[in-house]
Amino acid sequence: MDAKLNAEYVIKGRVERILEDVRSGYIHMDDLMSLISRPIALFSIADILREQECGDTVTYVINRNINFTNICVGNCKFCAFRRNKDSNDAYLLHIDDILDKVEDAVEKNATEICIQGGLHPDLSIEFYSEMLERIKSSFDVHIHAFSPMEILHISRNSGMNVEDVLRELKASGLDSMPGTAAEILNDSLRAVICPKKMKTDEWIRIIKTAHRLNIPTTATMMYGHIEHIYDRIEHILRIREIQRDTRKFTEFVPLKFMKGNNELGKIVKKNVSMFEDAVVHSLARVILHPYIKNIQASWVKLTPEGARNMLFYGANDLGGTLMEENISRLAGASSGEYMPPEHIENLIKSAGRKPRRRNTLYELL
Numbered sequence: 052m053d054a055k056l057n058a059e060y061v062i063k064g065r066v067e068r069i070l071e072d073v074r075s076g077y078i079h080m081d082d083l084m085s086l087i088s089r090p091i092a093l094f095s096i097a098d099i100l101r102e103q104e105c106g107d108t109v110t111y112v113i114n115r116n117i118n119f120t121n122i123c124v125g126n127c128k129f130c131a132f133r134r135n136k137d138s139n140d141a142y143l144l145h146i147d148d149i150l151d152k153v154e155d156a157v158e159k160n161a162t163e164i165c166i167q168g169g170l171h172p173d174l175s176i177e178f179y180s181e182m183l184e185r186i187k188s189s190f191d192v193h194i195h196a197f198s199p200m201e202i203l204h205i206s207r208n209s210g211m212n213v214e215d216v217l218r219e220l221k222a223s224g225l226d227s228m229p230g231t232a233a234e235i236l237n238d239s240l241r242a243v244i245c246p247k248k249m250k251t252d253e254w255i256r257i258i259k260t261a262h263r264l265n266i267p268t269t270a271t272m273m274y275g276h277i278e279h280i281y282d283r284i285e286h287i288l289r290i291r292e293i294q295r296d297t298r299k300f301t302e303f304v305p306l307k308f309m310k311g312n313n314e315l316g317k318i319v320k321k322n323v324s325m326f327e328d329a330v331v332h333s334l335a336r337v338i339l340h341p342y343i344k345n346i347q348a349s350w351v352k353l354t355p356e357g358a359r360n361m362l363f364y365g366a367n368d369l370g371g372t373l374m375e376e377n378i379s380r381l382a383g384a385s386s387g388e389y390m391p392p393e394h395i396e397n398l399i400k401s402a403g404r405k406p407r408r409r410n411t412l413y414e415l416l
């Protein structure tokens with residue numbers, strides 16, 4: 052056997068062994084490094100695992116986003132959404148207006164209302180509980196609301212501990228939580244990109260508390276700013292560790308950093324390529340197997356075509372219709388605020404896959 056053939060034989064054998072290890076639930080750092088240096092192998096393993104777990108089904112949910120306030124005491128350097136309380140375009144929606152938006156969404160067959168907002172200095176738990184109770188008393192809809200950072204903010208503003216906040220919100224109607232505010236789970240990077248935000252351990256503590264109280268959450272990661280590939284791997288491995296304990300993450304969503312109208316965007320020179328998007332989604336599929344089945348591609352961040360492309364790199368879900376999207380749009384995302392269900396279904400079919408509508412907890416409808 053000549054040297055080239057011999058090398059190919061060794062590589063093929065190694066890739067097969069890595070796939071077998073991953074299928075059995077083992078992952079080794081040197082194997083991940085090896086896959087990163089051989090992206091074709093990484094992509095193939097991610098696609099094999101996606102097909103094994105999800106077949107040709109690609110899911111989506113009919114949902115509506117409601118960002119109830121843009122007033123925020125935070126100072127995240129990647130944020131184009133927050134406003135000071137005295138800004139001309141600062142707002143806080145009245146609960147009646149929130150109910151109008153929910154009614155509109157339910158008329159469009161939404162099964163999920165996703166509610167997130169800035170860290171408003173004057174709001175305590177009464178406002179959040181009343182919002183949940185009034186939605187639940189009028190509509191049969193799943194409420195997916197409040198990031199771990201919002202939960203921490205409510206606890207500080209209300210003089211309550213995090214567990215009591217979560218218990219009270221759950222009793223008022225909170226069904227699940229977005230695992231946003233994770234950004235990148237590395238404290239030295241967080242000190243640069245979101246200095247006032249909770250540290251890594253705090254994010255993990257709140258997520259684990261929510262899971263213990265039977266409040267499922269998503270898991271997210273913001274990539275494409277100042278982090279290194281090793282930081283991404285470390286982040287996804289942390290998510291894997293949590294999920295091994297709690298089993299309450301519903302999905303993992305890689306969120307590409309949007310550079311528009313924010314401080315961090317001025318210092319990040321590089322643009323994330325589709326190749327890099329593919330590496331991130333594939334790594335997520337490989338590292339999180341078999342603990343997290345659903346890898347979501349965000350059409351808001353990647354564009355609809357970009358999200359469709361990720362279906363060939365480990366993703367099996369295209370997220371929600373949203374109906375209203377403010378946070379990414381203000382940071383330069385150009386994909387619009389609403390993707391009607393027929394458009395999502397056509398996008399999925401154009402990839403040769405079968406669209407299926409789901410609820411927030413990934414039950415097929």
Ligand code: SF4
Nearest residue numbers: 123125127130133169
């Ligand atoms: S990302 Fe959220 S917490 Fe940070 S500044 Fe923006 S609105 Fe505030």
